[in-house]
Amino acid sequence: MTLRSPITLLAIGHACVDVFQGAVAALVPFFVAERHYSYALAAGIVLAASLLSSVAQPLFGLLTDRRALPWLLPAATILSGLGIGLSGLAHEYALTLVFVAVSGLGVAAYHPESARLARVASRGSHVGMAWFATGGNVGFALAPLLVGATVGTLGLSWTPVVALPALVGASLAVPVLRMLARRGDAAIGTDGTGMTDDLRSFLRLTVVIMTRSIAFVGLGAFIASYAEQRLPGWPGVGTVALTILYLGGIVGSVLGGYFARRWGRVAVSAASNLVTLVAIAGVVWVPGPALLVFAATTSIGLYVPFSLQVTLGQDYLPSRVGTASGIxxxxxxxxxxxxxxxxxxxADAAGLQLALATLVAMPVLGFAVLCTLRDPARRPVAEEATAVAV
Structure with a gap:
């Protein structure tokens, strides 16, 4: 895999988009501090980014199943950055929600098509998809650093600086599309006629992904505030804790691709849920700086199965890869x-510790559902796509 290969450029572009997903959670403590929002109002900002995205992303997946839409990559990247860039300039809460929702729409438009193209560029490889997912994790990890360096130093009015990665991501999407178009690969994967879908397994997998999502986003929204409460003498510990939570995902997603080669995607995902269970409990209840160690372990546990569950979804719905990617x-x-x-x-009613303690139930439920799944047979690489140099 070279720096100029399509999968590498897609991974970097993925980072440039997911930095805006990470920025939403990273901005929460600054909205609380500068605008005196309650935890519930601050969480509403996270909801604004997610609610529209949750509806729109599967719809974009349906569209990409019908027709390749590679132009969505640069357009969606710009839109996701624009929303975050404007969010700190709006002093009215409602307008802030609108701009954050716009960013969520851009993220929703980006992911199904980019995941489809990454599947093509990696030729269905677990490791290739893991590197694509790792790009997104890098974006998440950089988000609190970027937000902390700009908004933390200069205030919410400097959020347009946070939007600058959108320009990089959009510019990198163009050569990727040209490379794949020259090879005739850009439209591959849009027609899955004759392939059998396993909808029941896909729906069970969806439950697993939901449990992971609640654990990850719930921690991401509040771990900075929780770390500042638990370690009050540590300057900047909130930003450090959030960065660690995101940074561990880089390690986890890469490991997941290699582990799956040996033990299979479902088995690796199930084991990761057990690790996550112990790690979240450590974040919530173990005192002192060990919180940061458990935050890193939680991140790895949550991210080892991330790209594996994307490819599992695509293999459970081989005739609707875009829809599977979107969901x-x-x-x-x-x-x-x-x-x-x-x-x-x-958290407002009973404290952050009790609120975060509820997240321990998520990996328990995820593990139980994973025990009912099996790895689907994969199609030969030749049927995934024509040769793409990675």
């Missing part, structure tokens, strides 16, 4: 965003 990638963030306001309401 699996969309639910990875959006369902958690919808549940997060409930966690915020509980």
């Amino acid at each position: 699996t990638l969309g639910l990875a963030v959006s369902i958690g965003g919808i549940a997060t306001p409930l966690i915020g309401v509980l």
Whole structure:
């Protein structure tokens, strides 16, 4: 895999979009501090980014199943950055929600088509898709650093600076589309006639993804505030905790691709849920700086199965790869965003520790459902796509 290969450029572009997903959670403490929002109102910002995305992303998936829409990559990247860039300039709460929702729409438009093209560019490889997912994790990890360096230093009026990665991502999408178009690959994967879908397994997998989403987004929205409460003498510990939560995903998603080669996607996903169960409990109840260690372990546990569940969804619905990508990638963030306001309401009423303790139930449910699934047989690489140099 070279720096100029399509999968590498797609991974970098993925980072440039997911930095805006990570930026939503990273902005929450600054909205709380600068505008004095309650936890429930701050969680509403996360909901605004997620709610529209949760509806729109599967719809974009349906569209890409009918017709390849590669132009969505640069257009959606710009839209996702524009929304975040304007969010800090709007002093009215309702307008802030609108701009964050616009960013969520851009994210929704980007993921189904980019995942389809990544499947083509990687020729259906677990490892190739893991690298594509890792790009998104890098974006998440960079988000709190970018937000902390700009908004944390200069205030919410500087959110347009946070939007600059959109220009990079959009410019990188263009050569990828040209490369795939020259090879005749850009439209591959839009026609899955004759392939059998396993809808029941896909729906069970959807439940698993929902549990992961609630755990990840719930922690992402509040771990910065929780770390500041638990470690009050540590300057910037909130940003550090959130960065660790996102940064561990880089390790986790890469490991997932390699682990799946040996033990299979379902088995690796189930084991990861057990690790996540212990790690979230550690974040909530173990005192002192060990919280940061458990945050890293939680991140790895949550991200090892991330790309594996995307390819599982695509293999459970081989005739509707775009739809599968839209739902699996969309639910990875959006369902958690919808549940997060409930966690915020509980935190306002009973404290953050009790609110975050409810997240321990998520990997338990995920593990139970995974025990009912099996790895589907994969089609030969030749049927996934024509040769793409990666």
